[in-house]
Amino acid sequence: MFELPKLNYPNSALSPIMSEQTLDLHHGKHHQTYITNLNNFIKGSEYEKLTLEDIIKKSSTEKKLGIFNNASQHWNHNLFWRCMKPNGGGNVPSKLENKIKQDFGSVKKFREEFINAGIAQFGSGWCWLSLKEDKLVVTKSPNAENPIIHNMKPILGCDVWEHSYYLDYKNKRPVYLENFFDKLINWEFVESLL
Ligand SMILES: [Fe+2]
Numbered sequence: 001m002f003e004l005p006k007l008n009y010p011n012s013a014l015s016p017i018m019s020e021q022t023l024d025l026h027h028g029k030h031h032q033t034y035i036t037n038l039n040n041f042i043k044g045s046e047y048e049k050l051t052l053e054d055i056i057k058k059s060s061t062e063k064k065l066g067i068f069n070n071a072s073q074h075w076n077h078n079l080f081w082r083c084m085k086p087n088g089g090g091n092v093p094s095k096l097e098n099k100i101k102q103d104f105g106s107v108k109k110f111r112e113e114f115i116n117a118g119i120a121q122f123g124s125g126w127c128w129l130s131l132k133e134d135k136l137v138v139t140k141s142p143n144a145e146n147p148i149i150h151n152m153k154p155i156l157g158c159d160v161w162e163h164s165y166y167l168d169y170k171n172k173r174p175v176y177l178e179n180f181f182d183k184l185i186n187w188e189f190v191e192s193l194l
Contacts, residue, residue, distance in 0.1 A: 002035050002052065004028075005078055013086040017183045022167045030163050031077045038070035053148060060149045072144040076126060079157045085186035096191035103136040111181055113138045118160045118177040127177075129156035131194070155193035156185065 004027070011023040038055075042048045047055050047067060052075055059068035092100060092107055104110035110129075117140040118127035125142045130152035139147055147154045158180050165176035 001039050002074060004032050004035055005081070007081050009084075009086055014084060014184060016168070017179050018084070019168050022164070025167075026159075026163055027077075027081065031074070034070045034073040034077070038067065038074055041067045041070060056146060056148060069144040072146045075148075076144065076146055076157055076159070079154060080159050082189050083156050083158075083186055084180075084184040085189070088184040088186050089182045090187070092187050093191045096187060096194060099136055099194060104138075110136075110138070114156075114158075115174065115177045115181060118158055119174050121160050124161040126160060127158050128152075128154045129190070130154045153193070156190045 007023070007027060011027070012020040014023065042055065047058065050058065052071060055067065055071040056075060059065075059071060091097075097107060100107055100110045104113065114127060114129060117138050121127060121140040121142065123142065125140060125145070127140045128138065128147050130137055130139060130147045132152045136155075137152065139150075139152070141147065158177065160173060160177070165173060169176040169179075
């Protein structure tokens with residue numbers, strides 16, 4: 001049985017960049033629903049004994065969409081919550097900064113590419129910074145899809161489903177993405193996944 005992970009900060013701690021109301025609903029309701037659905041889907045099946053990552057890979061291969069969508073969204077949100085912290089953003093720690101410079105040219109160019117990926121994702125989905133072999137890449141994905149099914153290791157993910165920003169930013173997804181990048185990212189955590 002999977003359980004909703006606790007956040008490392010109070011639901012009010014990211015306000016006003018991400019409001020308490022958004023976190024109450026997004027973490028307490030949306031994420032919880034993915035977990036409840038996942039537990040119901042896998043109960044009594046061969047999936048029940050697998051790790052979350054193996055559930056995602058197996059259900060993707062077997063095209064079991066109900067399991068895949070809920071398992072992947074559980075994984076995606078687990079990463080998303082840890083990628084943020086109160087008073088986040090700011091300078092990228094040196095090890096990650098050097099890697100970003102090596103693979104994107106500059107932090108500025110990486111920022112632009114990441115935000116543009118989130119803007120360009122048509123409808124619900126995610127934008128990502130992942131390791132592909134040993135190179136950092138920016139990608140976007142629709143709905144629940146996660147880069148791990150394409151043999152990448154995500155180290156930063158931003159939720160661009162409307163439930164993540166609509167209460168605080170209405171239709172202004174670009175402003176949400178800029179604020180996420182500049183004021184919420186927990187760079188030390190992202191670096192720890194390198
Ligand atoms: Fe979400």
